[in-house]
Amino acid sequence: MDLILQLLFTGIGIGAVYALVALGFVLIFRATNVVNFAQGDFSMVAAYLMVVCVEFGLPYWLSFVIALAGMALLGVIFNLGVYYPLRHRTYLPVIIATIGASILLSNTVLAIYGPQPQVLQGWFDTPGIQLGPVYLDSQYLLIIGVTILLVLFNFWFFEKTLLGKKLQATSQDKEMASLLGISVSTMIMITFIYSAVLGGLAGILVAPVLFVSIQMGSTIALKAFAATIIGGFGDVAGAIVGGLALGVIETFGAAYISVPYKDGFAFLVLIAFLVFRPQGIFGERVAEKA
Numbered sequence: 384m385d386l387i388l389q390l391l392f393t394g395i396g397i398g399a400v401y402a403l404v405a406l407g408f409v410l411i412f413r414a415t416n417v418v419n420f421a422q423g424d425f426s427m428v429a430a431y432l433m434v435v436c437v438e439f440g441l442p443y444w445l446s447f448v449i450a451l452a453g454m455a456l457l458g459v460i461f462n463l464g465v466y467y468p469l470r471h472r473t474y475l476p477v478i479i480a481t482i483g484a485s486i487l488l489s490n491t492v493l494a495i496y497g498p499q500p501q502v503l504q505g506w507f508d509t510p511g512i513q514l515g516p517v518y519l520d521s522q523y524l525l526i527i528g529v530t531i532l533l534v535l536f537n538f539w540f541f542e543k544t545l546l547g548k549k550l551q552a553t554s555q556d557k558e559m560a561s562l563l564g565i566s567v568s569t570m571i572m573i574t575f576i577y578s579a580v581l582g583g584l585a586g587i588l589v590a591p592v593l594f595v596s597i598q599m600g601s602t603i604a605l606k607a608f609a610a611t612i613i614g615g616f617g618d619v620a621g622a623i624v625g626g627l628a629l630g631v632i633e634t635f636g637a638a639y640i641s642v643p644y645k646d647g648f649a650f651l652v653l654i655a656f657l658v659f660r661p662q663g664i665f666g667e668r669v670a671e672k673a
Contacts, residue, residue: 385516385517386638388516388517389516389517389518390631390634390635390638391631391634392517392519392523393520393523393634394627394630394631394632394633394634394635395523395527395627395630395631396520396522396523396524396526396527396592396630397523397589397592397630397633397634398626398627398628398629398630398631398633399526399527399529399530399626399627399630400526400585400588400589400603400626400630401603401606401607401610401625401626401627401629401630402530402607402610402622402623402624402625402626402627402630403530403533403581403582403584403585403588403626404422404423404426404581404582404585404603404604404606404607404626405607405608405610405611405614405622405623405625405626406533406537406578406581406619406622406623406626407419407422407425407577407578407579407581407582407607408422408578408607408608408611408622409611409616409617409618409619409621409622410574410577410578410581410619411574411575411578412611412616412617413554413617414550414553414554414570414571414574414575415466415470415477415571415574416474417466417474417477417478417481418478418481418608419481419578420478420481420482420485420604420608421461421465421481421482421484421485421488422578422582422604422607423485423582423600423601423602423603423604423605423607424484424485424488424489424582424600424601424604425454425457425458425578425579425581425582425583425586425600426582426583426585426586426589426599426600426603426604427488427489427492427586427595427596427597427599427600427603428453428454428457428488428492428583428586428600429450429451429453429454429582429583429584429586429587430501430503430586430587430589430590430595430599431492431496431501431595432446432449432450432453432454432583433446433447433450433503433587433590433595434501434503434590434595436449436450437503437504443504443506447587450583450587451580451583451584451587453583454579454580454582454583454584455576455579455580457579457583458572458575458576458577458578458579458580459572459575459576461484461575461579462571462572462575462576464484465477465480465481465484466480466571466575467568485600485601485604488600489597489600489601492597493597498596498597500594500595500596501594501595501596502594502595503587503590503591503595504591505521505522505525505591506521506522506525506591507521507522507525509521511523511524520592522588522591522592523592525588526588526589526592529584529588530623533581533584534623537619541619546573549565549570550570550573550574552565553565553567553570553571553574554574585603586599586600586603589603602646605649605650606626606629606633606646606649607622607626609625609629609649609650609652609653610622610625610626610628610629611625611663612625612653612656612657612663613625613628613629613652613653613656613663613664614626614628614663614664614665615662615663615664615665616663618663618665620665621663621664621665624664624665625663625664628652629649629652632648632649632652633645633646633648633649636648
């Protein structure tokens with residue numbers, strides 16, 4: 384039982400990172416009907432920005448602010464340079480453009496830093512606390528705490544604020560939102576900025592647990608993409624639940640089955656959902672009338 388509780392805590396911590404990136408996938412998809420395959424690279428870029436700022440001797444909190452500000456700027460550039468020129472095209476050219484942007488980001492960082500992984504220190508000097516039989520790592524506690532706060536913030540923002548309702552209206556029907564006086568282009572811009580910040584935040588939080596490397600973005604993105612499908616593509620709650628579930632499944636699979644194949648467990652679950660419940664946990668089956 385002690386091992387199960389320890390694995391559950393670790394799985395939830397890792398799953399929270401997948402959930403944050405999956406939330407970025409969902410927000411972009413709902414606003415533009417396009418899957419942004421560069422979402423994971425936002426996490427990688429933010430982690431490297433943190434490494435750069437810390438290497439320059441800046442305080443950790445200031446490095447954090449600069450990294451998130453950089454991600455907000457990257458969200459603006461991504462929207463104007465990748466999505467906006469192709470906004471009137473079908474979804475396929477936009478998806479290909481996001482894949483190209485992902486390759487560009489990863490290779491740019493590779494050219495600057497090389498393939499050698501970087502190390503980023505954690506927020507706390509204390510490595511963790513012992514709570515009965517379970518050791519609570521301080522970084523995992525931070526990840527879980529931030530995820531809970533962001534889930535609450537998202538609920539408040541989208542359900543209780545005027546801007547949140549405008550963003551929802553834009554995601555549901557852009558033409559009607561425009562007729563109601565909502566600036567669709569501005570709402571999409573805000574969505575890209577917010578999703579880039581979310582992805583960057585996930586990368587910064589998980590960086591002290593993992594090495595900061597070029598591959599971390601693609602790994603996180605694949606797991607987060609699987610989480611969105613498992614939870615129900617386009618559903619915010621599904622992204623959170625799917626991410627947490629994948630983290631727990633991956634952790635228990637590594638502990639009880641095989642460590643080298645732990646990355647494959649997420650995709651086995653994904654295949655099972657695609658076969659038996661393709662609409663996901665919270666998705667609804669859509670029928671078309673001929």
